[in-house]
Amino acid sequence: MTKEDFIRELESSDEFNLLDKVVKEEITVQDAFSHLLKLTMDQLSIYGPKDWNKFGTPDYNISCATVELAQRLEPSKHTKLVEFTYHLQKQVAIDTSTNEPLDAQGAILWTDLPSFGYTELEEWEEFGGAHEDPSNPRMDYKERDRWTKLNAFLAQLTQAADVYYPSSQEEPIYHPLDKSGRAIWTISMTLEKDRPPAWLRNTAAMEATCYWFIYAADHLWDIVLHNHRWSGLLSDATGKRYRLKGWRGIPMERWIIWENALKDTRDACEEGRMRNLLDQALASIATAMGNARWI
Known part of the structure; x- marks a missing residue:
């Protein structure tokens, strides 16, 4: 699958459209999370808590959607993305069969943001999509634009973190x-x-x-x-x-x-x-x- 095909598939996902509505302020962060929770629990009821690759699909999609939208939006428009991600990290998904936090390959959903860490790192290391050197003044403008916007988003997210x-x-x-x-x-x-x-x-x-x-x-x-x-x-x-x-x-x-x-x-x-x-x-x-x- 090409990068373009992946993005088109992502754009058709419920999670991408959900987050897009948050950015456009058509729904609240809290309502968006409620929808994401339902998507996750629906997957969990089908595949069970042992199959993270299946029940974790909504978390993966929302992480990819966050990173993709961050690379499209101007830094001044990142506020809602930051607010949503901050809110998401405060939530804990519970396995109703055990009343324990859902295990996502050793991480806790959503406290540890299991999919976000590697999805944003993969995008960051692509430097806008083509692995060009960001120190090169002749870097493709579109790729430069995406990579710099991603850094602006990560900076705002970092500033929002409650670090001890x-x-x-x-x-x-x-x-x-x-x-x-x-x-x-x-x-x-x-x-x-x-x-x-x-x-x-x-x-x-x-x-x-x-x-x-x-x-x-x-x-x-x-x-x-x-x-x-x-x-x-x-x-x-x-x-x-x-x-x-x-x-x-x-x-x-x-x-x-x-x-x-x-x-x-x-x-x-x-x-x-x-x-x-x-x-x-x-x-x-x-x-x-x-x-x-x-x-």
Whole structure:
């Protein structure tokens, strides 16, 4: 099945049309969830709780619909998508035969958003659909548009996440709405390259980086303040210029480098739209830090 065929099939699904109505404010988030719950329970009654690949179809479809609509809508129109996903993550589907939460291959439906994590990651890694390099200023416009909008949505979702920052003695707790990893990957590929970041001033990578700061600067700054660190993939997300730093998370040194790189890029940028985004990103950083004189 081609990507286009998959999207056409998705558009015909009940879940896509349900979420489309939420975005258009034709139904409420709560009503949409009630419909999704019924779709899920109907599947569960047919296939039983052991066959996640069948009874989990509504969760998969709603996740794909969320990601697809996020890539179509302007960032300012993402509000209802964020509201729906936030509400969904607060719900727990119950297996009425056991009165226990429904198991989705080791995850809890919907608390762990079992389908959303891998569907949004797959789309993010496609960079708009054709796996083009978002650092390339000649990236196809449609693919650039989809990928940057997805980053804007993930940034807003991350900002909405109710994240708990554990002490140094506690294990890190992963929140399904917290996509800080995508932020670090995006920003590092943009502001930590061998070349000065200003070289990327009119690229999808720089635009997506701006969106992360515009919509999630408060959250990213909290990571700095709490010295929150990750292991695994995120510990390897440092760009080539700083690969010997061994950063995990966002230490203050890294944050300052990012801010200065954005300033240098803004000063070198002559294109009006990108310069405006860079100004907004720097303003969001200053607001998050509570120190407007840093701009």
